[in-house]
Amino acid sequence: MDEHGEISRLRKRISELEREKEAVEGFAAVAAHELLTPVVMMDACAATVCDRLDGELDAESRRDLDALRRGAARSRLLVETLLRHARVNGHPLECDWVDAGRLVRECESVVAPEVRARGALIQVGKLPHVLAQEALLGAVFMNLLVNALKYGPRRGGTISVRGGSTVAGWRFSVHSQGPPIPLPDRLRIFEPFQRGSGERRARGGGLGLSICREIIGRHGGSIGVSSLKSGGNTFTFSLPGRSREGPGGAGVPQLIVPAATSTSTSAPSATR
Helix, strand or coil, X not given: CCHHHHHHHHHHHHHHHHHHXXXXXXXXXXXXXXXXXXXXXXXXHHHHHHHHCCCCCXXXXXXXXXXXXXXXXXXXXXXXXXXXXXXXXXXXXXXXXXXXXXXXXXXXXXXXXXXXXXXXXEXXXXXXXXXXXXXXXXXXXXXXXXXXXXXXXXXXXXXXXXXXXXXXXXXXXXXECCCCCCCCHHHHCCCCCCCCXXXXXXXXXXXXXXXXXXXXXXCCCEEEEEECCCXXXXXEEEEECCCCCCCCCCCCCCCCCCCCCCEEEEECCCCX
16 A cells, blocks of 8 residues: 555544544433433422421431432532543543642531531642643542542541642642552552552442553643651642743742652553
């Protein structure tokens, strides 16, 4: 086959792949809508019952309805996360300045019922503005907070969110109490549908950390986890970029040095 024929064949194949990609994304959007519809209706019906019978429900019925609404919220988040996971590699990122502190507070409000139910505490330090895609960065913080709640103490416990500037961009950490993650698991847990060897009590699809890895990789950053022998795990991720002067900006870059007593393993940036 001559050079022109080979080029023509490649162009045809590229066009076919683009059409297949569009078809898959279209199906994912339709599937997400169909899956979300009953979840949204379930949540709306539970809210209506709460409003109509306000003051007449006993404590047990109220707890059951609250659990139903929490389940609906989690199902909706799972569907939206799966759709985001399917699309994350398909489009160039449109980044803008994002107030990381505001983003974490929004995520905190979503998980507040679970935090109260566990008697846990979330502490958020002063966080910088960063260059990122807001919805995707929000998914990273949300998944890390949910992960910290799942695998932290059954009762009580503190989750700490910290962040700041480095010489190359920004670095964030989410620290939670709980049993340390074994060294062999610290890379594996960032793969789809993988869990740590001791993770038996938590529910979920096992996609949260792989989604974080994909998103941070798309931003040109890296993510990893360190554990202390005495207990506690810290998930840390970095984002490349420049410091922003002014309100919320870091001004003078400050390098965050991980604790010397911990062993850290970074997941390689996603390229799939």
